Amino acid sequence: MKRIFQCVVLCLFFILLGAGIFFMAAGCGKKGPPVPPTKNAADIPAAPTGLKYTLKDRDLTLSWRCASLPDQAQEPRVEGFEVFMATKPLAGCQGCPFIFKSLGVVPMPRKSFVYTLDQDLHYYFRVQTLGRDNIKSKVSDTLYIEFP
Template identity: 80%
Template sequence: MNRIFQRVLSCLLFALLSAGMLFMAPGCGKKGPPVLPTKAGDIPAAPTGLKYTLNGRDLTLTWTCASLQNQEHGPKVEGFEVFMATKPLDGCQGCPFMFKSLGVVSMPRKSFVYTLDQDLHYYFRVRTLGHDNIKSKVSDTLYIELP
């Protein structure tokens, strides 16, 4: 009887420890800074009308932003963040690619200059940065391939 009791007790202890490990596993243990709640009126509009001009391999990317027309009553625009993704010309069709931030353009500029390589497909996106680190959705993607 003593052995049965020990065996049941050890099984219960094992089950409790296992359950405890399962509850602790999903968290990464890192916390970020608190995020302020936002209303739809606080979020700036995403940039639209992405266009580019080429001067040799120097690309100038330009855009417009609806939030700039109503700076007195709407969300305050502080700048724009530019993202780029690239794929090799001989890369596979449908392969994933990752957008990386190229930097932030401060107001009142609405353009970004970048020198392109010859052997890549380029994809650009821009998002509006508002007051208190509030960010808009990203713009539509602009695809560029050098001739």
């Protein structure tokens, strides 16, 4: 009888051990990479186009067009525009990298930005459309200005 009891206890031990391993394997905790939220293509505003500038003394007025504006129905998709600028010295090395930094945000409905230039620099400007819920367009083409 003692031998049967030992056999039953041993069988129960292995059954519980097997069940524990089975449940642990099913919930191992391994995760996949996070999945970014998807954005509806209709909600992404168009990038600004037609960057141009006017210069009066050292004051540069940058202006652009935005294709996202005419078809805005009741709720506007465009909230503003972020202006970026990079500079390089005229005597700087050709092909050296430069970094665009934000100059600020232009709120709607303005589509222009005024900046005072320094002398002897290469200037590069880009503009990006800002939409609802922090949705941003691609950046515009780069506008190059050399101010002697």
